[in-house]
Amino acid sequence: MSQEAEIIEKLRGELGENFIEESRIRPNRPVVTVQRDVLIQALRLLVEVFNARLCTITAVDDGVDFELIYHMSIKGLVMSIKVFVPKEESEVASATSVIPGAASAEREIWDLFKIKFQGLSDPRPLIVPYEWRDVKAPLRKPMGGLVSEYQKPTVETLMQQGQVFTMPSTVKGHREDFKLPEVKTTMTRPEALKEIHEIAEEVGFDRRVGYDWARKRLRY
Amino acid sequence: MGSRREYAIFWGCWVPSRQPSVEAACRRVLGRFGIGVHDMEGVSCCPDPVVAERLQREMWLSLAARNLSIAENMGVEMATVCNGCYETFFEAIETLRTNERLRGRVEKALTRIGKTLPAKTGLRHIVEILSQDVGVEEIARLSSNRLSKLNVAVHPGCHLYRAKSREGIQEKPKMLEEIVAATGAKTVDYGIPRFCCGYPHRVVEEEFSLKMMLAQKLQKVWEAGADCVVVSCPACNIQFEFGQLELKRKYNITFGEGIPVMHIVELVALGLGIKPEEFGLQTHRGPTSNIISKLV
Numbered sequence: 001m002s003q004e005a006e007i008i009e010k011l012r013g014e015l016g017e018n019f020i021e022e023s024r025i026r027p028n029r030p031v032v033t034v035q036r037d038v039l040i041q042a043l044r045l046l047v048e049v050f051n052a053r054l055c056t057i058t059a060v061d062d063g064v065d066f067e068l069i070y071h072m073s074i075k076g077l078v079m080s081i082k083v084f085v086p087k088e089e090s091e092v093a094s095a096t097s098v099i100p101g102a103a104s105a106e107r108e109i110w111d112l113f114k115i116k117f118q119g120l121s122d123p124r125p126l127i128v129p130y131e132w133r134d135v136k137a138p139l140r141k142p143m144g145g146l147v148s149e150y151q152k153p154t155v156e157t158l159m160q161q162g163q164v165f166t167m168p169s170t171v172k173g174h175r176e177d178f179k180l181p182e183v184k185t186t187m188t189r190p191e192a193l194k195e196i197h198e199i200a201e202e203v204g205f206d207r208r209v210g211y212d213w214a215r216k217r218l219r220y
Numbered sequence: 221m222g223s224r225r226e227y228a229i230f231w232g233c234w235v236p237s238r239q240p241s242v243e244a245a246c247r248r249v250l251g252r253f254g255i256g257v258h259d260m261e262g263v264s265c266c267p268d269p270v271v272a273e274r275l276q277r278e279m280w281l282s283l284a285a286r287n288l289s290i291a292e293n294m295g296v297e298m299a300t301v302c303n304g305c306y307e308t309f310f311e312a313i314e315t316l317r318t319n320e321r322l323r324g325r326v327e328k329a330l331t332r333i334g335k336t337l338p339a340k341t342g343l344r345h346i347v348e349i350l351s352q353d354v355g356v357e358e359i360a361r362l363s364s365n366r367l368s369k370l371n372v373a374v375h376p377g378c379h380l381y382r383a384k385s386r387e388g389i390q391e392k393p394k395m396l397e398e399i400v401a402a403t404g405a406k407t408v409d410y411g412i413p414r415f416c417c418g419y420p421h422r423v424v425e426e427e428f429s430l431k432m433m434l435a436q437k438l439q440k441v442w443e444a445g446a447d448c449v450v451v452s453c454p455a456c457n458i459q460f461e462f463g464q465l466e467l468k469r470k471y472n473i474t475f476g477e478g479i480p481v482m483h484i485v486e487l488v489a490l491g492l493g494i495k496p497e498e499f500g501l502q503t504h505r506g507p508t509s510n511i512i513s514k515l516v
Contacts, residue, residue, distance in 0.1 A: 146275055147275065148423070148424075150422070150423055150424075150426075151275075151423060154268065155272075155275070158264075158265055158267065158272065162264035162265060163233045163237070163264060163265045164233045164265050164267070164268060165233045165234065165237045165238060166237065167236070167237045168237070171236075171237055171238065171240055174240045174241075174500055174503050175236075175240050177500065178240060178241070178244040178498075178499060178500050180236075180240055180243055180244055180247070181259060183236045183237075184259050184260065184261050184262065184263075185236070185262065185263050185264065186262060186263070186264045187237075189261070189262045191262070192261075192262030192263075192264070193264075195262075195286065195333040195335075196264050196283065196286075198329075198332055198333050199279065199282045199283065199286065199329045199330075199332070199333065200279060202282075202328065202329040202332050203276065203278040203279050203282055203325065203329055204276075204278075205275075205276050205278070205279035208275065208276050208279075209275055209276070
């Protein structure tokens, strides 16, 4: 078993269902996406079991979530651990409990994106002017996703009932008048709608468009 | 008439919830010609080829594949009455056939819900069914001359030009024109049948969609003296009907009392002698009096 396969296997085993997926930027350049709650557990495993070293942390603002990508060097292999941080919370555990040297990268990300690292002992501004502290985050975008205002009802209705239009009572009446049969779509079949939701989760559509399952609407 | 056929019919989102007259007319017309129609259990939006495909191709393709899979399990070909749904399924079948990476992603999503990749689902547009299964001669034979005073502007809609080869792009639009002629209605030449109604442009710029697309098309239709527009797509139908209401309200642009719009199955229904009130022609949001007054 290659070193890469061994590390991924170990992560998968340790993290269980919190291991979201593995992907490749290119061959021999793996990225493992994990739940935010187990970030420190994943980093600790890499450091303590495989002697990993943190190269740097990349932050990406995709509009509704931040991606934090921890690039780890392990005996010639560079592997990245990725977590998503909801913009509404903008908070994640500091890696400094495992990797003290992560402080400078985390301070830079705080400066530029205002992502709070819980447990970071020294959150002083690092690269932005001191007077910008708590005021400006130059690389942080306003909350907003892929879906334009005009498309929002279409996307929300698709997620709520699997179809893009609701059934008005007048049309219901017309359907009865013309003796049309019951509509047998996801609109009236909860078990079929559940399948649509499972597909949305499986392919990551909910994350991509920023859908809030609890509120049954987009997050912006 | 061709041999008896059976179809799993995909009504889409527009027709059941906005245009029940199209569903009612279609059921009556296909029933009259002995074509079996089976509703599909638990289908979703196709989904919309313009919005959903742009947002995430995997989601769009997985939902389309799930719908195709339902048809495949029914053991018959899938039929649509909507150009947009046709476009989605046409594209999805081709993508699943040729794109290994996406096919793998979709297969994984379908496996999670206990379904399998569709392998051989056939797809037909209602225009193809009327033209090829029923035949224009049969439509003409059964149509009375009650539409002989009706002047029709045919709007095929962009997605009806979808074909496997360049030579085939005019096939379905031509079928549509032939079906209109078979009903006994007169087709008017308004010069720009290929021009888009503007429906997809609403996503980015409503004013452009209404004034630069829809109004331009309606002006030509109006000048050509058409009594109505006949479409093969519910989305085009909505754009023509609601669009005229919006053109009047927002920009004071009108075409007489409004140009009526019908789906091809409604025109065929009228040609067969089915009364407008039997399938609900009056439930259209636009005026239909121009049509009814021209019935012989």
